[in-house]
Amino acid sequence: MADVPTKTARAEWGTRFGFLMAMIGAMVGAGNIWRFPYVMGNNGGGAFVLAFLVLLFLLAVPGLMAEVALGRYTNKGVIGAFREVVGRGGMVGFGIVVLLVNVALMSYYSPLIGWTLYYAIHSLLFTFTAAGFEAETFMESFFANPPLMIALHTIVMGAIAAVLVLGIRRGVERLVVYAVPALVVALVIMTIRGLTLPGASEGIAFTFGIQWEYLTFSDTWIAALGQALFSTGLGWGIALTVGSYLREYDDVPLGGGVFTAIGESSIGILAALAIFPVVFAVGVEPDAGAGLAFISLVQVFPEIPLGGIVAVVFFLGFFLATFTSGLLITEVSVTTVSEETRLSRTQTVLGICGGIWLLGLPSAYSADVLDFLDFVFGNWGLPLATLAIIGVIGWILGPERLRLLAVNRNAGIYVGKWWDPVIKFVIPAVMLFIMGYFAWENFGEPEMIAGMFVIVLFPIVGYAIMSVVEGRHGEPDSAGVTGGDD
Amino acid sequence: MALTPAVLGMLAFTLLAFWGVALWALARTLRQEGRKVDILKQQNRMDTYSPKALAELREWIEQNPDDPLVDTARERYNECVEVLRQTDTHYYDWSDEEIARLERV
Numbered sequence: 280m281a282d283v284p285t286k287t288a289r290a291e292w293g294t295r296f297g298f299l300m301a302m303i304g305a306m307v308g309a310g311n312i313w314r315f316p317y318v319m320g321n322n323g324g325g326a327f328v329l330a331f332l333v334l335l336f337l338l339a340v341p342g343l344m345a346e347v348a349l350g351r352y353t354n355k356g357v358i359g360a361f362r363e364v365v366g367r368g369g370m371v372g373f374g375i376v377v378l379l380v381n382v383a384l385m386s387y388y389s390p391l392i393g394w395t396l397y398y399a400i401h402s403l404l405f406t407f408t409a410a411g412f413e414a415e416t417f418m419e420s421f422f423a424n425p426p427l428m429i430a431l432h433t434i435v436m437g438a439i440a441a442v443l444v445l446g447i448r449r450g451v452e453r454l455v456v457y458a459v460p461a462l463v464v465a466l467v468i469m470t471i472r473g474l475t476l477p478g479a480s481e482g483i484a485f486t487f488g489i490q491w492e493y494l495t496f497s498d499t500w501i502a503a504l505g506q507a508l509f510s511t512g513l514g515w516g517i518a519l520t521v522g523s524y525l526r527e528y529d530d531v532p533l534g535g536g537v538f539t540a541i542g543e544s545s546i547g548i549l550a551a552l553a554i555f556p557v558v559f560a561v562g563v564e565p566d567a568g569a570g571l572a573f574i575s576l577v578q579v580f581p582e583i584p585l586g587g588i589v590a591v592v593f594f595l596g597f598f599l600a601t602f603t604s605g606l607l608i609t610e611v612s613v614t615t616v617s618e619e620t621r622l623s624r625t626q627t628v629l630g631i632c633g634g635i636w637l638l639g640l641p642s643a644y645s646a647d648v649l650d651f652l653d654f655v656f657g658n659w660g661l662p663l664a665t666l667a668i669i670g671v672i673g674w675i676l677g678p679e680r681l682r683l684l685a686v687n688r689n690a691g692i693y694v695g696k697w698w699d700p701v702i703k704f705v706i707p708a709v710m711l712f713i714m715g716y717f718a719w720e721n722f723g724e725p726e727m728i729a730g731m732f733v734i735v736l737f738p739i740v741g742y743a744i745m746s747v748v749e750g751r752h753g754e755p756d757s758a759g760v761t762g763g764d765d
Numbered sequence: 766m767a768l769t770p771a772v773l774g775m776l777a778f779t780l781l782a783f784w785g786v787a788l789w790a791l792a793r794t795l796r797q798e799g800r801k802v803d804i805l806k807q808q809n810r811m812d813t814y815s816p817k818a819l820a821e822l823r824e825w826i827e828q829n830p831d832d833p834l835v836d837t838a839r840e841r842y843n844e845c846v847e848v849l850r851q852t853d854t855h856y857y858d859w860s861d862e863e864i865a866r867l868e869r870v
Contacts (some may be wrong), residue, residue: 294798295794295795295798296795299791299794324775325771325772325775325778325779328775328778328779328782332782332783480768483768483772483776484768484769484772487772487775487776487779488769488771488772488775489771489772489775528801528805528811528813529798530794530797533790533793533794533797534790534794537786537790538787538790538791538794541783541786541787541790542787542790542791544783545783545784545787548779548780548783548784549784679825680832680834680838683818683821683822683825683838684834684837684838684841687814687815687818687821687822688813688814688818688841689801689813690815690818691793691794691797693815693817693818
């Protein structure tokens with residue numbers, strides 16, 4: 280083993296701003312740009328904003344504080360953090376569940392980043408404002424070209440590997456401190472352009488008009504709940520990993536909780552202001568997802584003055600939003616595998632990115648596979664990961680212990696006792712409700728069956744792997760921290 | 766659809782509730798970071814708990830003497846007390862009377 284280099288001291292964020300931008304860069308993704316504005320406008324506008332805001336402060340802010348604090352307290356990636364709390368043994372396998380979900384998520388997110396890259400490149404070529412351009416035909420021919428999709432997926436994973444190989448400070452931090460502000464600037468430019476168009480007020484009214492009756496609809500609250508939990512990336516292991524690189528005297532609750540949850544949602548609000556005034560000014564139907572970004576908006580650009588430039592600004596911003604998320608989703612696995620094995624960071628990055636690339640081929644080949652996986656992991660895989668992380672904090676480590684030992688240590692704001700029951704009871708109950716609700720809504724569907732498969736199989740696989748691996752290093756011990764607290 | 770006062774009011778509220786809070790948090794945490802850096806340049810160590818958080822930590826240590834994490838908690842409590850006694854500039858709002866009343870656990 281003489282040629283295995285000794286691993287040096289753990290990396291740290293170089294600046295506070297770097298940590299904050301990493302959190303925002305990770306959490307702001309495609310959903311903020313192409314889903315949030317439509318969900319908001321379609322669920323009562325201002326009424327949805329109120330429901331969303333309440334749930335953000337009730338669930339996402341405390342949850343993110345807990346996840347970042349666990350990373351900071353243990354100074355380890357997902358598996359190391361779980362081991363620190365539950366002790367050696369099969370239970371550490373719940374950390375494997377989080378990793379598996381992250382790898383699965385990234386396997387279909389990478390092709391999606393490829394879509395945004397493709398549109399960003401075409402915006403730079405001014406394709407969308409060229410004479411005779413047809414948005415729908417262009418998108419259909421793109422989706423019907425698997426070799427191109429696979430090539431883009433390959434480029435994306437290659438680019439992510441290239442940044443991650445450089446490490447936390449020289450790679451991730453150096454990129455996010457420019458990419459996140461650039462995304463905000465891009466959306467601001469588009470907002471200014473949109474608001475100065477005749478007819479833009481229709482878009483504002485669609486998004487911010489208040490329909491109070493929506494607050495009495497369960498659909499509004501379910502939509503707000505989904506947005507508050509999934510948009511903030513709570514419990515996916517990202518906040519834990521980013522938090523594990525905090526420096527000794529860094530704060531957790533203000534930056535990792537309040538700023539991250541509210542800041543990333545602010546970008547969704549800005550996206551609504553950037554997109555819908557333009558869409559309504561031109562008289563195109565509002566939409567969500569690929570239909571909004573790749574058809575509606577693309578139809579809009581030729582119709583507005585400086586449309587070609589606005590398209591460049593929008594698609595570059597969109598690409599940056601998805602790319603930085605992909606970068607940090609991948610970092611979750613890289614950090615943990617690098618810590619848990621004798622592989623160097625470079626070897627780990629190449630192994631993880633290569634594995635994700637391979638697993639992502641079906642999603643790159645077919646958008647239907649991507650949609651299927653997105654539905655399965657969005658509704659059951661990600662809540663399972665959240666349940667694993669928040670569950671281990673709430674029921675094994677204990678929220679009071681974590682709050683006293685990590686959350687309020689060097690904190691920029693004081694977090695009181697109200698936080699403990701939120702972590703122990705409210706968030707786990709909400710995650711169970713979400714998984715149950717979507718299972719009931721899609722009962723018997725192939726997606727639901729696949730979701731149940733994930734819920735059952737991933738913990739078993741994780742438990743089995745860690746039982747074997749941990750057993751090799753001696754007898755499994757009992758947890759160092761037991762019983763939790765109230 | 767016209768921009769009614771209700772729509773404009775909601776727009777203003779949303780911007781304040783999201784961008785206002787996010788920018789406040791960003792400015793506050795960066796300002797705090799600047800202050801921490803200044804303190805660490807001067808004295809290399811810094812108090813780690815606010816008076817309220819440290820009192821709560823002490824209360825927990827006293828109420829949970831057999832907890833598996835009580836030694837870690839005690840270590841963190843005592844570390845903060847030592848730093849408060851040995852340094853002149855404090856990050857949190859500690860008065861001299863409060864520091865004088867502190868005891869190791």
